[in-house]
Each structure stands twice: as structure tokens, then as C-alpha cells.
Amino acid sequence: MSPSHHPLSYAIIGAGAVGGLYGGMLAKRGAEVHFLMHSGIDEVRQHGWRVESVAGDFRLPPESLHLHNDPRSMPNCDVTILAIKSTQNHLLGELLPAATGQDGVVLCLQNGLHPEADSVAIVGPGRVLGGCCFLCSNKVAPGQIRHLDYGRIVLGEFTAADQPPAGISDRLQRITDDLIAAGIDAVATGDLWLARWRKLMWNIPFNGLSVALDASTKQLIDTPESARLAAAIMGEVRDAAAACGRTLPTDAIEKTLDHTRQMVPYDSSMRLDYRAGREMELAGIFAAPLAAAEQAGATMPRVEMLHQQLGFLQAHRRHRK
Amino acid sequence: MSPSHHPLSYAIIGAGAVGGLYGGMLAKRGAEVHFLMHSGIDEVRQHGWRVESVAGDFRLPPESLHLHNDPRSMPNCDVTILAIKSTQNHLLGELLPAATGQDGVVLCLQNGLHPEADSVAIVGPGRVLGGCCFLCSNKVAPGQIRHLDYGRIVLGEFTAADQPPAGISDRLQRITDDLIAAGIDAVATGDLWLARWRKLMWNIPFNGLSVALDASTKQLIDTPESARLAAAIMGEVRDAAAACGRTLPTDAIEKTLDHTRQMVPYDSSMRLDYRAGREMELAGIFAAPLAAAEQAGATMPRVEMLHQQLGFLQAHRRHRK
Numbered sequence: 001m002s003p004s005h006h007p008l009s010y011a012i013i014g015a016g017a018v019g020g021l022y023g024g025m026l027a028k029r030g031a032e033v034h035f036l037m038h039s040g041i042d043e044v045r046q047h048g049w050r051v052e053s054v055a056g057d058f059r060l061p062p063e064s065l066h067l068h069n070d071p072r073s074m075p076n077c078d079v080t081i082l083a084i085k086s087t088q089n090h091l092l093g094e095l096l097p098a099a100t101g102q103d104g105v106v107l108c109l110q111n112g113l114h115p116e117a118d119s120v121a122i123v124g125p126g127r128v129l130g131g132c133c134f135l136c137s138n139k140v141a142p143g144q145i146r147h148l149d150y151g152r153i154v155l156g157e158f159t160a161a162d163q164p165p166a167g168i169s170d171r172l173q174r175i176t177d178d179l180i181a182a183g184i185d186a187v188a189t190g191d192l193w194l195a196r197w198r199k200l201m202w203n204i205p206f207n208g209l210s211v212a213l214d215a216s217t218k219q220l221i222d223t224p225e226s227a228r229l230a231a232a233i234m235g236e237v238r239d240a241a242a243a244c245g246r247t248l249p250t251d252a253i254e255k256t257l258d259h260t261r262q263m264v265p266y267d268s269s270m271r272l273d274y275r276a277g278r279e280m281e282l283a284g285i286f287a288a289p290l291a292a293a294e295q296a297g298a299t300m301p302r303v304e305m306l307h308q309q310l311g312f313l314q315a316h317r318r319h320r321k
Numbered sequence: 322m323s324p325s326h327h328p329l330s331y332a333i334i335g336a337g338a339v340g341g342l343y344g345g346m347l348a349k350r351g352a353e354v355h356f357l358m359h360s361g362i363d364e365v366r367q368h369g370w371r372v373e374s375v376a377g378d379f380r381l382p383p384e385s386l387h388l389h390n391d392p393r394s395m396p397n398c399d400v401t402i403l404a405i406k407s408t409q410n411h412l413l414g415e416l417l418p419a420a421t422g423q424d425g426v427v428l429c430l431q432n433g434l435h436p437e438a439d440s441v442a443i444v445g446p447g448r449v450l451g452g453c454c455f456l457c458s459n460k461v462a463p464g465q466i467r468h469l470d471y472g473r474i475v476l477g478e479f480t481a482a483d484q485p486p487a488g489i490s491d492r493l494q495r496i497t498d499d500l501i502a503a504g505i506d507a508v509a510t511g512d513l514w515l516a517r518w519r520k521l522m523w524n525i526p527f528n529g530l531s532v533a534l535d536a537s538t539k540q541l542i543d544t545p546e547s548a549r550l551a552a553a554i555m556g557e558v559r560d561a562a563a564a565c566g567r568t569l570p571t572d573a574i575e576k577t578l579d580h581t582r583q584m585v586p587y588d589s590s591m592r593l594d595y596r597a598g599r600e601m602e603l604a605g606i607f608a609a610p611l612a613a614a615e616q617a618g619a620t621m622p623r624v625e626m627l628h629q630q631l632g633f634l635q636a637h638r639r640h641r642k
Contacts, residue, residue: 212533213633225632232626301622305553311546312534 001078001103001171007031008178011077011099014038017137017269018109019083020145022153022184024049027065028058029182034066034074036095040142041069053147055183076101079175082119085273086110086284089118096122107155107175109133111203111269112284113196113292116158129172130192131155132199136266149264152185154199156192161244161292165191197241198248202256203285204237205230207270208306211280211313218265221257229302231257236300240293274317282310322399322426322492328352329499332398332420335359338458338590339430340404341466343474343505345370348386349379350503355387355395357416361463362390374468376504397422400496403440406594407431407605410439417443428476428496430454432524432590433605434517434613437479450493451513452476453520457587470585473506475520477513482565482613486512518562519569523577524606525558526551528591529627532601532634539586542578550623552578557621561614595638603631 002008009032012023019035027033027049037044044067049060068074071094080099084091089110100106100123108116108130116130136149155176157166167190179186189195206217209226213219220226234253241248249255273280286307293300323329330353333344340356348354348370358365365388370381389395392415401420405412410431421427421444429437429451437451457470476497478487488511500507510516530541530551541547555574562569570576594601607628614621 209630213630215633215637219637220633223633223636225629225636229626229629229633232622301553302626305550305623305626308546308550309530309534312536312541312544312550315544315546316536316540 001105001174004170004174008078008175009075010034011074011080011104012036013071013080013082013095013099014084015143016083016139017145018133018135019081020049020139020143021051021053021135021137021147021151022081022083022109022179022182024051024058024060024145025184026179026182027060031178031182032066032077034068034077034099036068036071036074036099037142038069041067043141044143047143050144051147052145054149055147055151071095072098074099077104080104080106081109082106083109085278086112086115086118086281087279089115092118092122100127105129105171105175107131108158109153110284111199111281113200113288114158114161114193115284116192120158125160128158129155129175130158130196131186132195134199134202136264138267138272148266150259152187153179154187154189154195155179156189156195158192161193165193191246193244194241194246194248197237197244197246197289198252200285200289201234201237201241201248201252202260204289204303204306205233206260207268207281207285208233208303208310210268210271211274212306212309216265216267216271217260217263221260227257230260233302233306236303237289240289240296240298240300240303243296243298244292245296274313277317280310280314282307282314286310322424322495325491325495329399329496330396331355332395332401332425333357334392334401334403334416334420335405336464337404337460338466339454339456340402341370341460341464342372342374342456342458342468342472343402343404343430343500343503345372345379345381345466346503346505347500348381352499352503353387353398355389355398355420357389357392357395357420358463359390362388364462365464368464371465372468373466375470376468376472392416393419395420398425401425401427403427403429403431405431406599407433407436407439407602408600410436413439413443421448426450426492426496428452429479430474431605432520432602434521434609435479435482435514436605437513441479446481449479450476450496451479451517453516455520455523457585459588459593469587471580473508474500475508475510475516476500477510477516479513482514486514512567514565515562515567515569518558518565518567518610519573521606521610522555522558522562522569522573523581525610525624525627526554527581528589528602528606529554529624529631531589531592532595533627533630537586537588537592538581538584542581548578551581554623554627557624558610561610561617561619561621561624564617564619565613566617595634598638601631601635603628603635607631
């Protein structure tokens with residue numbers, strides 16, 4: 001990373017609902033932001049960046065943007081925000097090296113229990129941070145983001161599962177401050193695993209059930225049977241986290257239900273993926289926490305069942321395509 | 322019931338996939354069989370009874386049939402075969418009294434853990450037997466039955482949950498022999514509860530998952546994720562049965578999976594109900610065994626989850642109607 005008196009530069013790998021929103025907010029504040037785009041670059045070159053947000057709409061004209069369609073042409077940036085779906089992580093060997101260079105860090109804004117591990121395999125240990133995003137946001141077209149609700153990122157240093165929490169490093173604080181200066185609701189955490197489990201408490205029931213029951217979050221929370229089921233699933237996640245050494249707050253289940261109740265009606269990312277015929281993030285959101293729980297001697301029968309149901313649906317959706 | 326040297330007479334309440342098949346087979350053999358029909362009586366008066374069966378097709382001409390459309394006009398019969406959906410059991414006060422009279426018995430061929438209890442409430446204790454049907458059969462039109470596979474009835478005397486198994490009574494043996502004489506694969510059991518748990522081992526996973534995952538039994542058994550899930554659900558049912566004092570054979574899960582693998586592709590009755598917008602038999606097949614397990618100190622988390630998912634689907638299917 002550049003010396004502390006220089007502004008940070010950013011690479012955005014994956015300019016979708018998450019990367020497009022946060023990258024756009026950083027660029028709007030004047031940061032040097034390089035967007036790597038897989039598709040739709042011509043539309044963005046024509047129309048620029050358009051963000052409709054509960055925090056205020058804004059546009060970035062095309063001539064103000066650094067757009068790239070080849071990962072090898074990305075300049076070395078201080079912070080590479082990785083915001084592609086974790087199902088695409090087999091591409092990281094192509095996507096990360098140029099942008100992160102010799103001294104950049106990766107900020108992994110992906111779903112799952114430890115999506116950072118895939119980035120560590122490419123750029124090496126000690127250069128990867130992770131963040132959990134709590135937001136309702138969708139990409140409606142290339143360069144066009146609709147940010148519906150919430151927006152917090154809880155970010156921290158990634159550590160291996162068998163290591164103690166990293167605490168809040170100087171670079172973590174610097175990146176957090178930079179995000180806050182761009183208007184992003186960023187919070188540094190000294191224990192990324194705790195934040196990851198906390199987010200899975202929402203992701204596992206609401207991503208999973210929205211696909212299994214073909215339902216919006218509002219339908220799930222407003223129907224007594226599914227709301228009770230979501231709470232039971234959250235209880236399993238909380239107990240598994242505790243077995244893995246991460247104690248979630250006692251009111252976490254009730255708070256998560258409350259947040260979901262107050263949320264705008266929203267299609268979870270997994271439901272959007274399923275409906276669009278894309279692969280769902282089952283490995284990160286289901287298989288990884290199930291494996292961690294099992295290793296810690298905890299069982300999550302409902303989570304396992306939901307994972308199996310989604311596996312069935314994934315197989316047959318694919319089959320029908 | 323009539324003296325043992327007289328032939329038994331039968332009332333069929335619910336001439337659908339089950340009552341239509343077995344009632345038709347009894348009538349074909351020459352028994353006096355009275356069919357109570359809720360709808361479609363005119364079609365049957367025109368075309369008679371038509372059964373396509375793996376055991377041989379047959380027809381019964383209209384003039385040979387005793388058809389009734391008013392339960393009050395039913396004659397007193399020795400055996401009233403109750404084969405309506407258990408979701409209609411609130412009608413039993415109208416349906417049973419005339420047919421069973423003072424000395425008839427009810428043979429309850431319904432789904433669930435103890436569907437007989439509703440009949441006991443109407444005709445009194447000591448006059449109700451129950452049977453578990455293991456068959457693939459559908460009503461395709463009034464008086465037209467398609468019997469696809471299997472066909473066994475395991476029947477026994479009903480006893481209250483806190484009483485010991487009844488053993489094989491004379492009347493149970495007499496009814497069983499009569500059914501066998503009509504070509505029905507009937508087996509008397511001294512422990513109806515054991516047979517009920519044994520059947521639930523299939524009904525709970527395959528009725529439930531066929532609705533939750535919108536799948537045929539063949540898709541469920543051929544997809545590794547759902548086959549493993551079905552086996553896990555069966556394990557919960559087996560453990561709950563054991564807690565309730567009914568020990569299922571150790572190879573019951575493997576045998577049930579095998580039978581399902583060899584079964585013709587089949588839409589479960591619950592899936593047919595759901596697709597037709599009818600109420601599903603959730604009370605008998607899910608709520609009753611869950612309550613029995615809980616009372617015995619056993620938990621069935623996957624069964625409970627499936628019940629909650631079906632409750633959600635039932636609520637929203639209704640909502641959409």
C-alpha cells in the first residue's frame with residue numbers, strides 16, 4: 001500500500017450490486033478507482049455510472065471513469081475490492097495479480113464463511129482482508145445500481161481458522177477511514193470470523209429459504225411457519241459459531257428477525273442467481289460452515305437439510321436448462 | 322358384524338384411489354358393496370366401474386353396483402371402509418352413522434399416525450380398525466381407477482396410544498381373509514401403531530419432499546442430495562417410533578429406499594393434493610407424529626422443518642388461489 005500521506009487507489013473486481021455501489025461511492029469522492037468489467041463496458045462508456053440509492057442518487061460521467069476489460073491491463077492498486085460471486089473464484093489467478101501487484105491488498109467482499117482463503121491462495125498470506133456487507137442492492141444494468149436498503153460493511157483482517165483474531169491493524173483502520181470518508185457505513189472489526197458467522201445467521205436462512213420456498217424475504221418473515229423455521233436455523237448457526245469459538249450476542253436472532261421485518265421486500269442474491277440460471281453460492285454459504293461445524297463437533301440438521309434441498313434444486317434447474 | 326357363516330357386507334366411504342380400487346375388487350368377487358359417492362355418481366351410473374390395474378384390468382357394469390349419494394341412505398354394513406382424505410374427517414358425524422349402524426365396524430384406510438381416533442369419536446371405542454395401504458393408485462375420473470404399483474394393506478385393531486397392542490382378533494382375521502379372497506394383498510397385524518410408523522417412514526419424506534421440491538418420487542430417489550435427505554428423515558422417524566415404543570426393523574430405511582427406487586414414477590397423494598389446490602394431510606402425516614415424538618421426548622428437526630415448509634406453501638398456495 002502507498003505511504004499513509006498518499007490517497008489510496010482502488011481496483012474493483014466485479015462491478016455488480018456490491019462493487020458497483022462502493023466503487024462508485026469511492027470514485028464520487030475523488031478516489032482513483034479502476035473498474036474491471038466482464039461485460040457491459042460499452043454501455044458504461046456511453047452512459048457512465050448511475051446509482052439510485054437510499055443514501056442519495058448520483059451519476060458519474062463516462063469520462064471520469066477508469067474502465068478496464070482485461071485483468072492484465074489493470075494498474076497496481078493499493079486496495080483490490082473483490083466483489084465477484086464466490087462461485088467465480090476459480091478465475092482469481094487471472095483476476096488478482098496485476099491489480100494487487102507486489103504490495104496491494106485484497107479486500108474480499110464475498111459471501112461465505114471464509115471466501116478470503118481463495119484469494120490467499122493467489123496473493124499469499126498477510127495481504128487479504130475481508131468484509132461482510134449488510135445491504136440490499138441489485139445491479140439492474142451495466143453500471144446501473146439500485147441500492148435499496150442498509151449498506152454497512154464490517155471489515156477485518158483475515159486470519160486462518162486456527163489463529164487468534166488479528167485485532168485492528170493500521171492498514172485496516174486506514175481503509176475503513178477512507179471508506180467512511182466516501183460516505184460508506186464502514187466498521188472495522190478485530191475478529192472477522194465473528195462478523196462472518198454473524199452475517200451467515202442471515203444468509204443461511206434467508207438466502208436458502210427464499211430459493212427452497214420460492215419466496216421473498218417479506219413473505220418468509222410474514223408467514224409464521226417460515227419465520228419460526230428461520231429462527232430455528234439461526235439457532236443452529238449460533239450454536240455452531242459458539243462451537244467454533246465465536247460467541248454471537250444473545251439477542252442476535254431477535255435482532256436479525258427485526259431487521260428482516262423492517263427490510264424493504266427484497267429478492268436475496270441467491271434467489272436472483274437461481275432464477276437467472278446461475279450457480280448458487282452453496283459452497284461458501286452452506287458447505288463451508290457445515291464443514292467447520294462438523295470439525296468442531298456441532299451439528300446443524302436444518303442447515304444440512306436446506307443445503308441438500310438447494311443441491312437438488314440446483315441439479316434439476318441445470319437439468320431443465 | 323354378521324355371524325361368521327354369513328358373507329360380510331361393505332360400505333365404501335370415499336370411492337377414490339384407495340376405496341375405489343379395494344371396493345371394486347370386493348364387488349368383483351361378489352361381495353355386497355355400497356359405494357357412497359360425493360360427486361361423479363352420474364358418470365358411474367353410465368359407465369360403471371373401470372379399473373386399470375397392474376393386477377389385471379376389470380370393469381363392473383353399472384347395474385351390478387350399489388351407488389349412493391346421501392350418507393343417510395346408506396344401509397347398515399358389516400365393514401365401513403373409510404377412504405376419504407383425513408382432511409375431511411370433520412364430516413365423519415354425517416358420513417359414518419348410517420353405514421356402521423349399531424354393530425358395524427370401521428376400517429380406516431387413511432394416512433397419518435392415528436387417523437382412527439376421529440372415527441372412534443363418532444362410533445365409539447372397540448369398533449374401529451385401521452389399515453396402512455402401500456400402493457400407487459390414482460383416481461383418473463369418477464369410477465375410474467388406475468392402480469400403478471404395489472397394493473398391500475396391513476390392517477389391525479386400533480388401540481389408544483397408552484394401551485398395549487391388540488393382537489389379532491377374530492374379526493380382524495375374518496376381514497383380512499375376506500380381503501385376501503377378493504385378491505387383495507391383505508396382512509393382519511397385531512400392532513397397528515407399528516405399521517403406522519412403518520408407513521410414515523415413507524409418507525413423511527416422500528410426500529413432504531415431493532411438494533417442497535416439486536418433484537416426483539423418481540427424481541427424489543435418483544438425485545443424491547434428496548436421497549440422502551430422505552434417508553436422514555427416515556432415521557428421525559425410526560428414532561421417534563422407538564421413543565414411542567415401536568421398534569422398526571434395522572433394515573427398514575434401506576428397504577424403503579429400495580422399494581422407492583423400484584417404484585414406477587409416481588406423484589405422491591400430497592403432491593396431487595397440492596397441485597389441485599386441495600388441503601394437504603399435514604395434520605395426520607406431520608403434526609400427529611411430531612406431537613407423539615415430542616411427548617416421548619424425541620426430536621425430529623428435519624421433519625419439523627419439512628412441516629413448516631409445507632405450512633408456508635399451503636398458506637401461499639391458498640393465498641394465490
